[in-house]
Amino acid sequence: MRILMSSYRLDYSGVPTYTWTVMRELQRRGHEVRVYAPEGGRFAHAFPWSTEPPRNWRPDRILAQHTPCAYALREAFPTQPITYICHGVLPDIDQPPIDASITQWVSINEQVTAHLVSCGVPAERIVLIRNLIDTDHYYPLRVPLRETPQVLFVSNYKKWLNYGRLSKACAALGWSLHAVGSPYHQSRDMVRDMNNADLIVSWGRGILEAMSCGRAVCSLDKSPPAGDGYLDEVGYYHSRTHNFSHFVSGDCRYENMHVELIIEELRRYAPMDGVRNRHLIETYHDVRDGVDALLHASSQ
Numbered sequence: 001m002r003i004l005m006s007s008y009r010l011d012y013s014g015v016p017t018y019t020w021t022v023m024r025e026l027q028r029r030g031h032e033v034r035v036y037a038p039e040g041g042r043f044a045h046a047f048p049w050s051t052e053p054p055r056n057w058r059p060d061r062i063l064a065q066h067t068p069c070a071y072a073l074r075e076a077f078p079t080q081p082i083t084y085i086c087h088g089v090l091p092d093i094d095q096p097p098i099d100a101s102i103t104q105w106v107s108i109n110e111q112v113t114a115h116l117v118s119c120g121v122p123a124e125r126i127v128l129i130r131n132l133i134d135t136d137h138y139y140p141l142r143v144p145l146r147e148t149p150q151v152l153f154v155s156n157y158k159k160w161l162n163y164g165r166l167s168k169a170c171a172a173l174g175w176s177l178h179a180v181g182s183p184y185h186q187s188r189d190m191v192r193d194m195n196n197a198d199l200i201v202s203w204g205r206g207i208l209e210a211m212s213c214g215r216a217v218c219s220l221d222k223s224p225p226a227g228d229g230y231l232d233e234v235g236y237y238h239s240r241t242h243n244f245s246h247f248v249s250g251d252c253r254y255e256n257m258h259v260e261l262i263i264e265e266l267r268r269y270a271p272m273d274g275v276r277n278r279h280l281i282e283t284y285h286d287v288r289d290g291v292d293a294l295l296h297a298s299s300q
Contacts, residue, residue, distance in 0.1 A: 002032050004059035006069035008093055010049060011041035012186065013156055014205050015065055015087055020046055021134050022063070025291045034059070036069060053077070061298045070097040083298040085129075088243075089115040096121055104297050110241040111251060127297045130240065131205060132290035133212045133281055140214030140278060141195040145271035149216065152197035153179040154190075154206040162225040162257070166201055169262040199269050203227060203245040208285055211236075211277035216269050220257060221246035228253040229265035232273065236280055 003026055007019045020043070023033045034057060035049040053076035062082045064070040070084055074097075081103035088094040089111060096105070096119045105126045107113040117123050151170050153163060163179065170177040178197065180187040187193050191213065194200060200210035201218045210217050219227035219239055226246040228239040235253075242251040254261060 001060040002034075002057065003061045003063065004034050004036060004054070004057075004073070005063045006036040006065050006073060008037065008066040008069055009039040009041045010035070010037045010044040010047060011156075012043050016041065016043050017205055018087070018132060019065065021132055021287050022291060022294065023047065024134065025287045029291075036073065038068065038072070061295070063294065063298060064102075066093050067095055067097045068093065070100045070102065074100045081298070083294070085294075086112050086116060088112065095119070104300055106294065106297055109243050111243070127293065129290050129293045129297070130285050131208055131243065132287040133205075133208050133285045134287045135212050135282055135285075138191055138194070138209045138212035138281075140274070141191070143214060143274065145198040145214075145216060145274045147271060149175060149198035149269050149271075150196070151175050151177045151199045151201060151266075152193060152210075153177060153181075153184075154187075154194075154200060154202040154210070155179070155181040155184075155222070160222045160225070162220050162222055162227075165225050165257065165259045165262055166220060168259045169266060172259070172263055173266060175266070198271070198274075199266070204243050207231070207239070207244040208281060212281040212285070214274040214278040216271070216273045217277060218265060219244045219252070220262070221252070224255070225257045225262075226252050226255050227257060229257070229261075230268040231277075232268070233276060233280070236277070240284075 005019055007015050010016045026033050035047045036053050037049045038051050053073055055076050064073050064082050064084045083104040084102045085106040096116055105121050106129050108131045113126055116126055180193050194210050194213040199216045201220050203219050203221045207217050218230045221227045246252045
């Protein structure tokens, strides 16, 4: 099949890396995939993409992401069914394109589902397909984890208070801390960087990629320093409902994580949690199962 996806930009952030993950699985199955991305970006080299909808290339399926893209694709393909994948609740770019004649809606967690319903999307037209990870790419290269962890902070945001507080917490514990992402230095091999560490501090897809690498994880969002803290299995089930991040006040476990609280959460680290985390990703987030669900949803 010809499958057209969209992402407003192609940088090293959540929706573009999700797009890359889904695209690669579709290509492995023999589908021809193109990506419409009006702004391009530093990750664009990894995609067959264009800044305009490919009007002379009629897709069999459209998987739209980001509201401006959905409207542009509806204009370019006025009669073609469109499946819209919604990733968030706050940015304008993620607000549901209610009047774009969307055929099927996909949400990545319970928070997004509730938001779509609150915006007028009928609940029966929403399919929940959790954030997808390529478990063959993000794979444990070193086990078991160390008793005294090396900590990796993964962030593409500037050095907010969360980094400063995490640095103080790790120093107090005597644990080493390394950081990768745009404000620090861009990782050239995230799988290697994650496998070199034992405990990953991040949010969103950073948490899931780390879990897939068999690492222990701690949820700590940018500003204010908020999050769900160290994630055991119960914490995972709670945190996945809002993408392991602090989109809306009241959803996360901690609204303001001060240094002493971060120390308390980091001390919950247990080396065997990495094995359990890998199993949770294989069970709920594997891209093969997710693409099966996306193709089924887009055929309705």
